[in-house]
Amino acid sequence: MSALRPGAGLEASRVSFARGSRLVVDGIDITVPRGAVGALLGPNGAGKSTLLHLVAGVEAADVAALTLDGDDLVSLRRRERARRIALVEQDVQAPTGLRADHVVGLGRIPHQSAWGGDTSRDREIVARSMLAAGAAEFAERRYDELSGGERQRVNLARALAQEPELLLLDEPTNHLDIRAQLATLGLLRRLADDGLSVLAALHDLSLAASYADHVVVLANGAVVAAGPPAAVLTPELIRTVWGVEAHVLRHPSTGRPLIAFAERADGHAADPPTDGTDAAAASVIAGPGGPEGFAP
């Protein structure tokens, strides 16, 4: 990794945004240092997608101080911002009939001149991005005929093709089978290790704890906790924010938090485990060091 200057990465402060009279993002401060993976957690409607949109510039914050590597994002021209920040959204509209590799090629637009068209370098980056995101096998298929998980991989490839400094992802594991989830988060981890800043909204607390350096928990548009996963993801916090009972175990190989929910089928909280055996019954996930990529 290259030497970092102070303030490298994303620094967002006092980010606020109202829809009508309702403040849906309420004075949020968030930092994602260069080379770090940050996970944005919180219940439905907490404001995660809205915050990602505000950072990406899809919507304009009412109030915000946003810098990327010390540069003011708010005053940056749209094209420059698109060169430096990529957003993987949950639902992407693409023109009907477009091939998957052409959708990925859209990620090159901020780097191209108006009359230049695709260069061999653009095509090489598209192919490399599709391979990294596990989407190479769909390259010639129509995007609108792909499954949800296949489209999700193409969306990630498109963002990688943008060659951003900051990668924002809204539930990037949505629709993905477990192998693809682990491959995606492993890929994000490796990209961050190479210097990318990553901020992903996630619902799976154990996956977030396995791959993120830092988690930020939102509720009602505000940050309720932030810090290393092991410090933040406590049973008390999970009960307060999500209203569910959980046991926080240790991943047997990584030592990172592993969340086992303690809700019984009748809707009542289960009794806490009496020994460590419940840990084995919890869904054990591979942390960094698990599957290396999409190839079987």
Ligand SMILES: Nc1ncnc2c1ncn2[C@@H]1O[C@H](COP(=O)(O)OP(=O)(O)OP(=O)(O)O)[C@@H](O)[C@H]1O
């Ligand atoms: N287009 C919209 N018009 C009006 N309200 C909206 C719109 N989009 C989002 N909201 C509201 O803003 C709040 C924050 O929504 P947001 O999508 O950011 O939450 P989220 O944390 O991403 O939720 P989820 O986990 O369900 O994706 C919610 O109360 C939501 O209903």
